[in-house]
Amino acid sequence: MTQGPRPYNFSAGPAAMPEAVLQRAASDMLDWQGSGMSVMEMSHRGKEFGAICSQAEADIRTLLAVPAHFHILFMQGGGLGENAIVPMNLSRGAGADFVITGSWSAKSQKEAQRYCKANVAASNADSQHTRLPDPATWQLARDASYVHICSNETIHGIEFQELPDLAALGSDAPLVIDFSSHVASRPVDWRRVGLAFGGAQKNLGPAGLTIVIVRDDLLGRALDICPTAFNYKTVAENKSMYNTPPTWGIYVAGLTFQWLLQQTEGELRGVEAMEQRNIAKAQLLYGFIDASSFYENKVAANCRSRMNVPFFLKDESRNEAFLAGAREAGLLQLKGHKSVGGMRASIYNAMPLAGVQALVSYMREFERSHA
Numbered sequence: 001m002t003q004g005p006r007p008y009n010f011s012a013g014p015a016a017m018p019e020a021v022l023q024r025a026a027s028d029m030l031d032w033q034g035s036g037m038s039v040m041e042m043s044h045r046g047k048e049f050g051a052i053c054s055q056a057e058a059d060i061r062t063l064l065a066v067p068a069h070f071h072i073l074f075m076q077g078g079g080l081g082e083n084a085i086v087p088m089n090l091s092r093g094a095g096a097d098f099v100i101t102g103s104w105s106a107k108s109q110k111e112a113q114r115y116c117k118a119n120v121a122a123s124n125a126d127s128q129h130t131r132l133p134d135p136a137t138w139q140l141a142r143d144a145s146y147v148h149i150c151s152n153e154t155i156h157g158i159e160f161q162e163l164p165d166l167a168a169l170g171s172d173a174p175l176v177i178d179f180s181s182h183v184a185s186r187p188v189d190w191r192r193v194g195l196a197f198g199g200a201q202k203n204l205g206p207a208g209l210t211i212v213i214v215r216d217d218l219l220g221r222a223l224d225i226c227p228t229a230f231n232y233k234t235v236a237e238n239k240s241m242y243n244t245p246p247t248w249g250i251y252v253a254g255l256t257f258q259w260l261l262q263q264t265e266g267e268l269r270g271v272e273a274m275e276q277r278n279i280a281k282a283q284l285l286y287g288f289i290d291a292s293s294f295y296e297n298k299v300a301a302n303c304r305s306r307m308n309v310p311f312f313l314k315d316e317s318r319n320e321a322f323l324a325g326a327r328e329a330g331l332l333q334l335k336g337h338k339s340v341g342g343m344r345a346s347i348y349n350a351m352p353l354a355g356v357q358a359l360v361s362y363m364r365e366f367e368r369s370h371a
């Protein structure tokens, strides 16, 4: 099959994948490495899939520089599933603290209430989720079993540029981060993290795989009501094979980890290289928006997401024309989330700088012809 260049896809997730990964998965589709089987047809307990899974785990460990005292779990249930699974595993019947910075952390706090006392330690709702509450103002409970943040709010386009240092805030609770929408876009400071979770479908692979990275000492605390298949200790002890894992998702994410490990920018490799590219893409897009009087982004400059860029046409009556023209120009899925409106460009790792350049050219031309 011959194909022309593919359109640039700005979906928030499931999102664009590196083309090389899609091609590799396509060429392996009917017969993975001479095994006579598609990866989808393999027993998860066979030697072929065993090799795929342990390679994927080793590669994400290298990619994200995950220390040895953290377990990497391949699970199912997505970010929203983790909103219940985390409190069932970590709360021990005590309270947990939540920092609300947008829709996803708000959902996490609401769901956790079903399993534990879920305190709101801080919220930026009064700014319509456009700035981050200063960690110095967080009301952390002394006995919190963990502190939850969403380190990148996909809908509101807010990102922690640095993870909070809970110890410096006088808390010894583990920090839980929902890194669904910026995992592998920048390094993670594991010294500050107890547990990280995220669905794969934005930066790592297809929907259906959930990645949980959890510090060793946090295993074995699950409430009795926690389903065995979602007990982190059980999952860790069975190397993510207590029940059938999402084999296809692990395989494609594994190809993505290898692709990411191969990326370079000057001396930098892997996630450090991706971070430089992501900074360049974000600077180009925000710089253009800020310089224009036709478009705007409302998020405070110090916490703008490098991955999800919500923006508005000041004249919203032009929205439909903007989206139709974008589709025609090969720029897909730019419509903003319904709760925020306007537009959103998600520019994950798989989006090349050329895609953001094409978007900015289109925006400039649309402004010229409609201002």
Ligand code: PMP
Residues within 6 Å of the ligand: 013, 077, 078, 079, 080, 081, 104, 150, 152, 153, 154, 155, 178, 179, 180, 181, 199
């Ligand atoms: N957290 C964040 C930050 C997200 O962006 C999303 C999905 N958009 C979720 C959680 C929910 O994930 P899932 O749909 O995989 O349950």
